[in-house]
Amino acid sequence: MPRTAEILIPLALESAYSYAVPEGLELAAGDVVQVPLGPREIVGVVWEVGESASGSNLRPVTGRVEVPPLAPGLRGLVDWLARYTLAPKGSALAMTLRLPDEAAGTETIRVGVRAAGRPPARATAARTKVLAVAADGAVHGKSALAKAAGVSLSVVDGLIDDGALETVALQPEPVALPPDPDHARVPLSEAQAEAAAKLIAFLNPPPSAGEGACGAGGRGDRNISGEGGAPLSRPSLRRGPPSPTQVGPARLGHQDADLGQARDRVGGGSSAPAAILLEGVTGSGKTEVYFEAIAECIRRGRQALILMPEIALTAQFLDRFADRFGVRPATWHSGIGGKRRERLRAGVAAGEVAVVVGARSALFLPFAELGLIVVDEEHEAAYKQEDGVHYHARDMAVVRGRIEGCTIVLASATPSIETRVNAMRGRYAHIGLPERFGGRRLPDIAAIDMRLDKPERGRFLAPPLVAAVRSNLAAGEQALLFLNRRGYAPLTLCRACGHRYRCRNCSTWLVEHRFRRALVCHQCGYAERRPESCSECGTFDNLTACGPGVERIAEEVAELFPDKRVIVLSSDFPGGAERLRSELQTVAEGGCDIVIGTQLVAKGHNFPHLTLVGVLDADVGLTSGDPRAAERTFQLLQQVTGRAGRGDRPGRAFVQTYQPEHPVIAALLSGDAERFYAEEIAAREEAGLPPFGRLAALIVSANEREAAEKHGQALARAADPPAGVMVLGPAEAPLALIRGRYRFRLLVKTERSINLQSYLRDWLAQGPKIRGNVRVSVDVDPQSFL
DNA sequence: TGAACTAGTGTG
């Protein structure tokens, strides 16, 4: 009976391929092997082994690759990910498998030195100092030794030549030193300590606790995911770990059953939530709280992963970690390459690296003994991966956590609606951290009704705001003016003929960037030189800028407060990321009186001197077609206004708006976030919007329509939460969507990767070029379709 | 993913 193996290949292939297993080769699921594929040899992973009578005409596996096998948990994750995201299984595998690429060969050997016990032929003062330091007999790094002795490297080199020091090959520098859970236990507030204790109570004990009741729960979870003997090949959606966003009423039955089972298994009365939401207002000290859980996790000998949005992975955060644990944690992000990447993977797989701080791709590292995953800033849209395999890292963290039987913490000051709903429904536990650390209070927020307090013509700061800024400056304090619009003016029109400048691709208005002297499309990046005369009627010098962008606000502020130091911060900051960083530093140090910023200033960066925040147009974004517009705006405004205030007293915030009665604005003013979310959740449920439903469009060639309808049905069935699907032919292509007023994200998948932007541009210019298997999924108000 | 294919178009 010929033996066969199902081999999954990390290419965009829908399923594993069958190969014959040659005599003498023993294979098990997870083994990494080399197989022939068409004309070439390629690496794949054994997904299943078996025997089959019909296997005689299969090509044989070439051989095993001597690397550690892919752990069952990760195989389960790949299966789950592919199924949930409708991605080819091979693509899902590729995410976990960044195999020893060409970098594997050349580890640079570091050289250390130690005293050879022989006096130098010639002793100088510098040489004596070096030998004094080296007298301990330990191995020193060359440059470290020179530095410790306060001499230059050449002195050390001279001693080596002399034979007084001998060289020793050093172990490669460890990717991360072991963090010490008890390095510096920072004093916690009462609320923090309480939250930390609750969090730690949720930590699963190490598996060595053996017969412990919770341990059994962990195992049970693994069984659900298809490990421990259950076939991995086809974890049905129902039996797989429940989807993280699974909140639709249709699915509740399953969830409850699931939770019930988990509870039975755990015994001891404690429920087993899929995750824990750690909600703490800005400045409440969430980080310190989950650091305690991480410390406990380390003490129990298990690993911890902290996921962060890529931009939030800052030196500042790593230093905070080092303050608490004595060393910086290992970091993982897309920029880490080659040697270091492989070493970190190996360290993680061997269980030597205790804590990894990483961007979303860290989720696919081969942790040996994962005990805790923290998703920091869980509401961040940056957790969405929108090319290749389309996934949300927060949700995948929950899935990975359940598969590995570990604890998942979702931390945020402004949790997403999805997470809130899960917490409300009892799927997630909820730990709140209501007060700011050190008694800091949230700022007082006041609305400025722009219908009543009009700015002067051509101005955008309302008088009450100007007055507030003025008194703030008089007190020598820093103010932030927030406007979420880059550039100078969002619209340019000709006063003579009324022509408005639109993007030739997207039909959105072109935004004037005065600094660059250009009109720019913020949708697709198209840019043209700002014309002198109207390109429609030819009238010279009669173009007028409509509405404000941050550049224009800077102009106005310069006129109002000519002697004050002003910094404009936006993501297109001239001079690049490096200059931007130093400007942020300047602001943090108080070397600036007025900051004018786009949403960049809402994220992460700390502005300790800020006491006043003015939101120039709170209504931006409220009218977009994005079903998450209200939620996003609320979170953004809450974060921005929350920047005001220092340790000694609360700050003030002013919000300019034309619709103070809008639910988002009203909630912001009243501080009643609870009510806002309750209403938002009810409205979404009513309308079938996320997290309760979603809509996808498949765009296909006319002759694939039938197949696409079928695929669409499958998509709708598999989608969770349940999806609506519509199939469009190329002729009715997303033109309507693109031209429409709705902003949406879309994902185009073809067999070949394409540049979405140029693709859409060409599409609009000349009609569809790619026929065939193009899939687009959109997150958009269904009203725009139906 | 990359090699091999096809259809359509341009070029001499």
Place this chain on the structure above:
DNA sequence: ACACTAGTTCAC
């Protein structure tokens, strides 16, 4: 007739 491009298919 043939090169070249853009898009599609296939690989166990």
